[in-house]
Amino acid sequence: MKEWTEIYEQMRGTFAQRAGFVPSEGCDSAVRLYALAAELQSLLMQADWVLDQSFPQTAQGTYLDYHAETRGITRGAAEKAAGVIRFAAADKVTAACPIEKGTVCMTAEGVRFETTEDAAIAVGSQWVDVPAQAAEAGAGGNVIAGTVTLLSAMPVGVVQCTNPAAFSGGCDAESDEALRGRVLASYQRLPNGANAAYYEQEAMRYPGVAAAKAVGRARGIGTVNVVIATHAGVPDAALLAAVETDLQKKREIAVGVKVLAPAVETVAVTAAQGGTGVYLCRGQGRRAERAGGAVYRRAAGEERDDGEAADAALRCGGRGERASDRTGGGCGGRLDGAANARHGDDQ
Numbered sequence: 001m002k003e004w005t006e007i008y009e010q011m012r013g014t015f016a017q018r019a020g021f022v023p024s025e026g027c028d029s030a031v032r033l034y035a036l037a038a039e040l041q042s043l044l045m046q047a048d049w050v051l052d053q054s055f056p057q058t059a060q061g062t063y064l065d066y067h068a069e070t071r072g073i074t075r076g077a078a079e080k081a082a083g084v085i086r087f088a089a090a091d092k093v094t095a096a097c098p099i100e101k102g103t104v105c106m107t108a109e110g111v112r113f114e115t116t117e118d119a120a121i122a123v124g125s126q127w128v129d130v131p132a133q134a135a136e137a138g139a140g141g142n143v144i145a146g147t148v149t150l151l152s153a154m155p156v157g158v159v160q161c162t163n164p165a166a167f168s169g170g171c172d173a174e175s176d177e178a179l180r181g182r183v184l185a186s187y188q189r190l191p192n193g194a195n196a197a198y199y200e201q202e203a204m205r206y207p208g209v210a211a212a213k214a215v216g217r218a219r220g221i222g223t224v225n226v227v228i229a230t231h232a233g234v235p236d237a238a239l240l241a242a243v244e245t246d247l248q249k250k251r252e253i254a255v256g257v258k259v260l261a262p263a264v265e266t267v268a269v270t271a272a273q274g275g276t277g278v279y280l281c282r283g284q285g286r287r288a289e290r291a292g293g294a295v296y297r298r299a300a301g302e303e304r305d306d307g308e309a310a311d312a313a314l315r316c317g318g319r320g321e322r323a324s325d326r327t328g329g330g331c332g333g334r335l336d337g338a339a340n341a342r343h344g345d346d347q
Helices: 004-019 028-053 061-070 176-188 196-203 237-250
Strands: 082-088 097-099 104-107 112-115 119-121 127-134 148-151 160-162 209-216 223-230 256-260 270-273 279-282 286-291 294-299 302-305
Touching: 004 028, 061 176, 082 112, 082 119, 119 127, 196 209, 196 223, 196 237, 223 237, 237 256
Parallel strands: 223 256
Antiparallel strands: 082 127, 082 160, 097 119, 104 112, 104 148, 112 127, 148 160, 209 223, 270 279, 279 286, 286 294, 294 302
């Protein structure tokens, strides 16, 4: 793109050719040319920006959303992490201790969580587990067990709180690059109302579905299995039923569709600390190591620098990976697949 000075000099030279003299700096004609050059550069910048927004390869923000809508795709919204908070009394209570919906608890870093239903410590009990969710949507709400320990207002009879298990399922809004990848993939694998791409695209429309994979002829000719996963990992029965009901309405004639949760595979991991401060975590095809202030994760041949040395080996209960890297611990981006489901376009 031309700079305004280049435009100004070009206009000044053209003026000199036509008028027979060069306007001196500071004269009325020079000032007018200067102002016009700045406006022309602004128009050129706007034209370049408009050109970028005209193609999904370079569009951003709302304009990328418009391209996605033409392909029947919507940007994934941010979601709140969910889990359970345990409220405890000093001893077994002799009268019920109510805990109102909306009671706020926090981590030491100030990440806030609130209960999602009314509850109470029953007579004769010392504690109660109450469902809760992060106050704000996003991956920041995915915290490990034992970190939600602060109460903004202590309910009567309650002396402490904690989260016995990790909060998971929180996810940031889908990034431009992730959405762009889905839009471009929709051109490479065109949904036609009958192939795997169609079933996957329809399943991905549901809030909370992070990944979908359609498997043709999974139960014989004329059958399709669609495996879906959420940011927390395994979807609940309500989500599975909702997606299957919708796909039953949109399926081909004489095709049986089933929506399934991914199979959960437990991987044994061991961790050891060497004398040099290097952490090694070994499992089936997965290793995280800390060295020189950087964390690397290799999975299926992929290598990247996470830049967080403190997250190396033991942060997630001995799993040897960060909470944001676990299927069951939420995500900072979108998942790419569901439980190794095999891909097939034929029924």
